[in-house]
Amino acid sequence: MSVGAPHVQGGIGQSIRRKEDARFIRGKGNYIDDVKMPGMLYLDITRSPYAHAKITAIRTERALKVPGVLAVITGKDLEAAGLAWMPTLMSDKQMVLPTDTVMYQAQEVAAVVADSRYAAADGAAAVEVDYEPLPVVTNPFKALEPGAPVIRTDRKEQSNHIWHWETGDKAGTDQLLTSSPVRVAQDLYIPRIHVSSMETCGCVAHLDSISGRFTIYMTTQAPHAIRTVLALVAGLPEQNIRVISPDIGGGFGGKVPVYPGYVLAAVAAIKTGHPVKWIEDRSENLQADSFARDYHIHAEVGATSDGKVTALKVKTLADHGYTDAAANPSKFPAGLFHIITGSYPFSKAFVEVDAAYTNKPPGGIAYRCSFRVTEAVYTIERMMDILAHRLKIDPAELRLKNFIPPEAFPYASALGWTYDSGNYAGALQKAMQIIDYAGLRREQAEKRRRGELMGIGISSFTEIVGAGPSSTFDILGIKMFDAAEVRIHPTGKVLARFGTKSQGQGHETTYAQILAEELGIPADDIRVEEGDTDTAPYGLGTYASRSTPTAGAAASMAARKIRDKAQKIAAHLLEVSPDDIEWKDYAFRVKGVPTKSKTMQEVAFAAYTNHPQGMEAGLEAVDYYDPPNMTYPFGSYICVVDIDKETGQVKVRRFVAVDDCGTIINPMIVDGQIHGGLTMGFAPALLEEIQYDENGNVRGGSFVDYLLPTAVETPRWETAKTVTPSPHHPIGAKGVGESATVGAPPAIVNAIVDALQPYGVEHIDIPVHPWKVWQILHAAESKAK
Amino acid sequence: MAAAARPVSPAASLTSAGGTLVHVRVTVNGQPVVAEVEPRTLLVHFLREVLGLTGTHIGCDTTNCGACTVHLDGKPVKSCTVLAVQTDGRDVRTVEGLEVGGKLSPIQEAFVECHGLQCGFCTPGMMMTATALLARNPNPTEDEVRDAIRGNLCRCTGYVNIVKAIQLAGQKMQTTAAGAGGKP
Numbered sequence: 001m002s003v004g005a006p007h008v009q010g011g012i013g014q015s016i017r018r019k020e021d022a023r024f025i026r027g028k029g030n031y032i033d034d035v036k037m038p039g040m041l042y043l044d045i046t047r048s049p050y051a052h053a054k055i056t057a058i059r060t061e062r063a064l065k066v067p068g069v070l071a072v073i074t075g076k077d078l079e080a081a082g083l084a085w086m087p088t089l090m091s092d093k094q095m096v097l098p099t100d101t102v103m104y105q106a107q108e109v110a111a112v113v114a115d116s117r118y119a120a121a122d123g124a125a126a127v128e129v130d131y132e133p134l135p136v137v138t139n140p141f142k143a144l145e146p147g148a149p150v151i152r153t154d155r156k157e158q159s160n161h162i163w164h165w166e167t168g169d170k171a172g173t174d175q176l177l178t179s180s181p182v183r184v185a186q187d188l189y190i191p192r193i194h195v196s197s198m199e200t201c202g203c204v205a206h207l208d209s210i211s212g213r214f215t216i217y218m219t220t221q222a223p224h225a226i227r228t229v230l231a232l233v234a235g236l237p238e239q240n241i242r243v244i245s246p247d248i249g250g251g252f253g254g255k256v257p258v259y260p261g262y263v264l265a266a267v268a269a270i271k272t273g274h275p276v277k278w279i280e281d282r283s284e285n286l287q288a289d290s291f292a293r294d295y296h297i298h299a300e301v302g303a304t305s306d307g308k309v310t311a312l313k314v315k316t317l318a319d320h321g322y323t324d325a326a327a328n329p330s331k332f333p334a335g336l337f338h339i340i341t342g343s344y345p346f347s348k349a350f351v352e353v354d355a356a357y358t359n360k361p362p363g364g365i366a367y368r369c370s371f372r373v374t375e376a377v378y379t380i381e382r383m384m385d386i387l388a389h390r391l392k393i394d395p396a397e398l399r400l401k402n403f404i405p406p407e408a409f410p411y412a413s414a415l416g417w418t419y420d421s422g423n424y425a426g427a428l429q430k431a432m433q434i435i436d437y438a439g440l441r442r443e444q445a446e447k448r449r450r451g452e453l454m455g456i457g458i459s460s461f462t463e464i465v466g467a468g469p470s471s472t473f474d475i476l477g478i479k480m481f482d483a484a485e486v487r488i489h490p491t492g493k494v495l496a497r498f499g500t501k502s503q504g505q506g507h508e509t510t511y512a513q514i515l516a517e518e519l520g521i522p523a524d525d526i527r528v529e530e531g532d533t534d535t536a537p538y539g540l541g542t543y544a545s546r547s548t549p550t551a552g553a554a555a556s557m558a559a560r561k562i563r564d565k566a567q568k569i570a571a572h573l574l575e576v577s578p579d580d581i582e583w584k585d586y587a588f589r590v591k592g593v594p595t596k597s598k599t600m601q602e603v604a605f606a607a608y609t610n611h612p613q614g615m616e617a618g619l620e621a622v623d624y625y626d627p628p629n630m631t632y633p634f635g636s637y638i639c640v641v642d643i644d645k646e647t648g649q650v651k652v653r654r655f656v657a658v659d660d661c662g663t664i665i666n667p668m669i670v671d672g673q674i675h676g677g678l679t680m681g682f683a684p685a686l687l688e689e690i691q692y693d694e695n696g697n698v699r700g701g702s703f704v705d706y707l708l709p710t711a712v713e714t715p716r717w718e719t720a721k722t723v724t725p726s727p728h729h730p731i732g733a734k735g736v737g738e739s740a741t742v743g744a745p746p747a748i749v750n751a752i753v754d755a756l757q758p759y760g761v762e763h764i765d766i767p768v769h770p771w772k773v774w775q776i777l778h779a780a781e782s783k784a785k
Numbered sequence: 786m787a788a789a790a791r792p793v794s795p796a797a798s799l800t801s802a803g804g805t806l807v808h809v810r811v812t813v814n815g816q817p818v819v820a821e822v823e824p825r826t827l828l829v830h831f832l833r834e835v836l837g838l839t840g841t842h843i844g845c846d847t848t849n850c851g852a853c854t855v856h857l858d859g860k861p862v863k864s865c866t867v868l869a870v871q872t873d874g875r876d877v878r879t880v881e882g883l884e885v886g887g888k889l890s891p892i893q894e895a896f897v898e899c900h901g902l903q904c905g906f907c908t909p910g911m912m913m914t915a916t917a918l919l920a921r922n923p924n925p926t927e928d929e930v931r932d933a934i935r936g937n938l939c940r941c942t943g944y945v946n947i948v949k950a951i952q953l954a955g956q957k958m959q960t961t962a963a964g965a966g967g968k969p
Binding site: 505 | 889893907931938944945
């Protein structure tokens with residue numbers, strides 16, 4: 001900021017400190033397990049050791065004899081109330097508790113309610129269940145073979161095939177592929193991973209029997225949607241339901257679904273008349289909560305002989321576990337996977353996805369990404385490198401040759417999306433310059449001569465976030481708008497409420513900054529609230545990087561509505577016509593006489609004390625923002641790896657991330673989001689995977705086996721930005737929470753495959769554990785002998 | 786000069802009827818407390834549910850995540866893996882004990898300044914581990930910081946700003962010590 005330039009404390013572009021930190025650094029956050037109510041009971045869950053089995057008996061007598069245990073709930077109890085099954089977001093259904101069959105290991109079988117946490121755990125361990133094991137299917141290809149055991153015998157289809165979805169021009173794509181001089185194809189598997197937010201899921205439910213008021217504190221990223229679903233499914237009057245999402249210890253998509261534990265706590269609260277708390281253990285969270293990814297992909301790219309891409313064809317098998325409980329907008333069973341043409345101008349493309357049931361918990365939620373965008377970006381960015389290797393063109397050069405050029409925006413993709421803005425070459429060139437790409441290639445050539453393994457990988461991703469326009473995007477019919485309610489008090493201080501819910505993203509600060517900029521009121525004077533359905537305006541919540549594109553836009557629009565009214569009040573105070581007033585440099589000024597002005601604070605006071613006759617008092621506005629389009633953040637990442645030839649260990653030496661999320665509201669927060677996103681991209685590339693054996697036993701059901709990156713493995717991230725504002729967002733912002741999770745994995749894998757070029761490697765599936773690399777090196781060595 | 790111990794009644798949330806109770810006398814954040822607990826009561830549950838000190842969090846059940854880190858006689862421990870009865874006669878410090886007399890500790894200030902936290906769930910444990918590191922090594926290198934916090938998982942920040950915050954806190958402590966005429 002230059003001296004004397006107009007300024008508002010905490011306006012857009014300032015790295016102000018976060019408002020929410022004051023409570024968190026003192027240990028005074030209010031997370032779900034910190035919620036305490038008088039007379040509160042505790043619920044714990046008995047789970048299945050089998051992945052597929054008939055339940056022949058459940059005996060609760062021993063559990064009921066445990067001191068402190070008050071009740072045991074089984075599937076039969078729920079069936080009587082019509083609650084044994086619940087609907088999923090994707091028009092499938094999910095068991096709350098089984099009445100006769102369990103379909104994955106760690107599935108909920110019974111719930112125990114007790115007067116203490118320990119007694120509830122004792123009770124859950126004392127429930128006796130007899131099982132008759134059934135054949136298990138954990139491989140989706142086998143699940144679709146004729147004669148495979150049918151998992152969901154409750155469906156009339158009597159098949160493990162859930163749905164087929166396709167988009168694009170099949171015939172045109174086939175024709176163009178056939179006529180393309182160069183074709184590359186590859187199978188890629190993106191395994192199951194788990195978001196593992198540091199806080200697990202939980203709730204405290206309470207029904208006030210006198211007022212009929214049902215209150216539930218829960219770890220949810222979408223409190224309003226939960227309230228409406230409760231009203232529709234449980235038949236509770238919606239005005240009597242209050243959903244409170246307190247401080248959330250990380251969400252990343254894992255706190256979008258409704259899990260059986262929430263429903264069981266609600267049932268227990270209604271049954272006992274007491275508040276009931278349910279808190280998952282980490283092992284329960286890892287073994288039973290919804291998973292991400294599990295896409296088996298076959299991709300084929302066509303190109304001209306000089307490397308211009310022509311056509312893209314993708315066939316995918318999605319493993320959804322025993323139910324399709326994916327968290328996608330209703331019209332998109334495979335999410336936004338068809339962003340898969342990425343940053344490149346394919347003239348034809350065709351994508352098809354088939355979904356299968358297996359004996360695993362539900363899959364298909366995000367892992368810090370917008371609806372299957374990670375799967376899409378991973379595929380296209382791997383394929384671009386495979387194409388580059390085939391053509392013996394440098395992967396940077398191939399990308400620069402192909403990028404959709406800046407002047408082509410808004411750009412209509414072959415699969416029907418309209419990209420809002422982009423400068424892909426700008427981001428890649430910036431990353432190449434920061435990391436000294438030419439120098440790295442020289443170093444690599446020298447190292448190869450010495451037999452050392454060094455690789456350089458690029459990912460130039462395009463995301464699609466900010467769901468979304470009401471014409472296309474809904475969840476269970478509810479349109480995916482979001483809302484802001486902004487109220488200016490007489491003393492010029494602001495209370496603003498939103499339909500979203502931060503899980504660590506810093507909304508209390510970021511939204512205040514948008515409002516500071518729009519209203520000329522210091523961010524320190526603006527209080528932001530979210531997460532209580534009694535007070536916040538209706539919105540669809542926080543996931544898929546949608547908060548800034550939707551609720552952030554609503555903040556701007558509400559503030560502008562306020563400015564319209566405030567301008568009339570300012571005119572009244574300055575005794576001129578409203579047409580003679582302009583909003584400039586954070587104040588209402590008389591045109592041509594800028595020193596004659598009123599601040600928003602002065603206007604606010606007048607709105608309650610001296611407003612024009614005939615005008616309503618007060619100064620507030622609500623905006624339900626329906627975005628005209630999605631936003632398309634992008635960036636280019638370059639990763640440098642060194643591989644230890646003795647152990648196969650991959651070391652990320654450098655990682656430069658150039659992101660473009662449009663207008664940057666708080667650079668400090670944006671960088672923090674990118675650091676975290678990169679780490680959640682690094683994790684599945686090198687460490688994380690949930691595997692199942694042939695009996696459906698989960699491997700990776702605790703933090704001992706499921707490896708989250710620690711500070712030791714995590715690279716020293718280097719970040720930079722380009723800024724290409726979104727033309728349709730009120731302040732040009734695009735959303736940033738997930739870009740790095742989406743962009744990072746292919747950069748890392750591309751670097752590893754690049755390092756292994758001397759071994760003729762075209763692809764390695766993630767996670768690239770040392771043993772996978774070692775096997776390649778060892779096989780080559782054995783061959784040479 | 787011992788203050789009168791604050792007697793604490795057994796928390797309803799932790800005791801089951803008929804269970805044996807054991808007497809524990811422990812100093813928590815400088816305040817002596819006495820309580821009757823079930824022998825199996827974990828320190829983290831004792832702190833959270835009996836004493837109401839909910840700043841210490843539980844993030845796993847296998848001693849991996851470190852969200853529950855507190856100081857036991859000045860050393861960082863994972864309070865999910867210590868029994869309350871093991872703290873008898875000893876000194877426990879939690880995140881709530883970092884701020885003294887309304888003044889934030891250097892590590893708290895530095896976490897805010899460096900944006901070393903996002904959701905805040907791992908933050909108390911992370912700060913307790915960092916405080917113990919800085920007590921024995923006030924000027925750690927980046928590698929030393931990363932190694933010291935390897936038992937504390939963070940899912941939000943990617944650790945970059947946590948590392949910066951811990952190094953900044955070390956500098957702040959040295960400046961304060963120098964300013965107060967203490968050892969540099």
